[in-house]
Amino acid sequence: MKDIIGKANLSVKVALMLKIKDARVVVTCPGRNFVTLRIETADGVYGLGDATLNGRELAVASYLTDHVIPCLIGRDAHQIEDIWQYLYKGAYWRRGPVTMSAIAAVDMALWDIKAKAANMPLYQLLGGACRTGVMVYGHANGQTVEETVEEALKYRAMGYKAIRLQSGVPGLPSTYGVSKDKMFYEPADGSLPTENVWSTAKYLRAVPQLFEAARLVLGEEVHLLHDVHHRLTPIEAARLGKSLEPYRLFWMEDPTPAENQEAFRLIRQHTTTPLAVGEVFNSIWDAKDLIQNQLIDYIRATVVHAGGITHLRRIANLADLYQIRTGCHGATDLSPVTMAAALHVGLSIPNFGIQEYMRHTVETDAVFPHAYTFQDGSLHPGDAPGLGVDLDEALAAKYPYSRAFLPVNRLEDGTLHSW
Ligand code: EZ4
Numbered sequence: 183m184k185d186i187i188g189k190a191n192l193s194v195k196v197a198l199m200l201k202i203k204d205a206r207v208v209v210t211c212p213g214r215n216f217v218t219l220r221i222e223t224a225d226g227v228y229g230l231g232d233a234t235l236n237g238r239e240l241a242v243a244s245y246l247t248d249h250v251i252p253c254l255i256g257r258d259a260h261q262i263e264d265i266w267q268y269l270y271k272g273a274y275w276r277r278g279p280v281t282m283s284a285i286a287a288v289d290m291a292l293w294d295i296k297a298k299a300a301n302m303p304l305y306q307l308l309g310g311a312c313r314t315g316v317m318v319y320g321h322a323n324g325q326t327v328e329e330t331v332e333e334a335l336k337y338r339a340m341g342y343k344a345i346r347l348q349s350g351v352p353g354l355p356s357t358y359g360v361s362k363d364k365m366f367y368e369p370a371d372g373s374l375p376t377e378n379v380w381s382t383a384k385y386l387r388a389v390p391q392l393f394e395a396a397r398l399v400l401g402e403e404v405h406l407l408h409d410v411h412h413r414l415t416p417i418e419a420a421r422l423g424k425s426l427e428p429y430r431l432f433w434m435e436d437p438t439p440a441e442n443q444e445a446f447r448l449i450r451q452h453t454t455t456p457l458a459v460g461e462v463f464n465s466i467w468d469a470k471d472l473i474q475n476q477l478i479d480y481i482r483a484t485v486v487h488a489g490g491i492t493h494l495r496r497i498a499n500l501a502d503l504y505q506i507r508t509g510c511h512g513a514t515d516l517s518p519v520t521m522a523a524a525l526h527v528g529l530s531i532p533n534f535g536i537q538e539y540m541r542h543t544v545e546t547d548a549v550f551p552h553a554y555t556f557q558d559g560s561l562h563p564g565d566a567p568g569l570g571v572d573l574d575e576a577l578a579a580k581y582p583y584s585r586a587f588l589p590v591n592r593l594e595d596g597t598l599h600s601w
């Protein structure tokens with residue numbers, strides 16, 4: 183009895199007010215640029231948030247340093263929802279990737295602090311685990327169909343249960359999403375944007391051939407995915423979806439841009455290939471019509487670009503009502519801090535679908551030591567208190583910011599693509 187009372191008293195000792203004493207932004211480039219927010223409380227507990235916006239990193243760094251951090255000092259780190267509302271509504275200028283990435287970084291850091299203060303891995307505070315791990319998909323890509331399928335075999339040998347396939351398009355010199363490096367793919371590749379050439383006709387001929395070969399070699403068990411990178415019009419996407427039906431894709435991603443959410447209705451009417459979209463979304467309003475009209479099957483909004491854990495959970499909750507599952511963006515430009523946050527969310531929500539997982543380089547993993555681990559095609563966030571990711575600032579300082587852009591895409595006659 184005494185023991186029980188002693189334990190109860192211990193739990194009361196958890197600080198109910200955690201005053202934010204300091205916050206700073208760390209920009210580092212261990213192979214690619216990352217922007218990280220570190221919030222520290224008067225008690226010495228600190229939290230990390232990712233604020234990386236590929237190709238526009240310094241805009242978010244300034245937003246945080248110049249406009250957000252001064253408003254945080256002295257606030258109670260426990261008041262995550264109130265601080266979220268304060269930064270969102272209080273800014274007057276709502277939404278947009280820069281603002282929402284900055285808010286996301288604050289939100290992640292505060293959840294990290296709260297879970298550390300509670301001495302629990304974050305997923306426990308979010309309701310606890312709904313599954314044993316978070317199924318991930320890796321990227322197999324190659325210049326030719328043969329090369330791509332060979333890469334996919336390597337992923338399957340590593341235990342992956344889901345693989346995204348991207349192949350070079352015959353007749354086009356280079357294709358976005360198809361890298362020279364295999365395991366560590368980095369699309370932001372120039373200090374000025376490189377230019378790719380695009381032909382929809384050539385692409386639409388090539389993709390079904392890739393998936394026909396992939397099913398023949400890889401069999402029926404493994405999940406196969408494909409990313410269109412917003413390159414098609416709705417009717418072209420409808421045609422691609424239809425032509426891929428025999429190969430039973432897990433999803434066709436970003437078939438057309440979604441500024442006009444209604445555009446997906448047209449694709450939906452023509453194909454049973456499942457649809458995923460949302461890696462560039464930054465708010466629930468970007469997804470509202472897509473979700474409420476059941477125009478998609480997977481929502482790809484992420485912790486870092488869609489307002490943090492607090493807002494992503496709101497999006498996931500709405501999606502759950504309409505039998506839509508999550509499939510969060512998880513490319514290398516989302517730091518290990520975002521990956522960890524995504525894993526805690528993915529483990530704890532009812533409608534988790536799949537998580538993208540592009541491996542970070544050894545240099546990035548050294549700057550961000552983390553507790554999450556890969557096993558049997560799934561990631562688990564680990565049981566360290568908080569997010570389970572740290573930042574080695576001394577090591578980070580050795581990698582100064584290096585400007586890098588995502589490529590632009592032009593049609594063969596020079597017209598800038600995509601819509
Ligand atoms: O183009 O992360 O699904 N993954 C992707 C990525 C994105 C980059 C953009 O920064 O589409 O490769």
Ligand code: CO
Pocket residue numbers: 409411435436461
């Ligand atoms: Co994508």
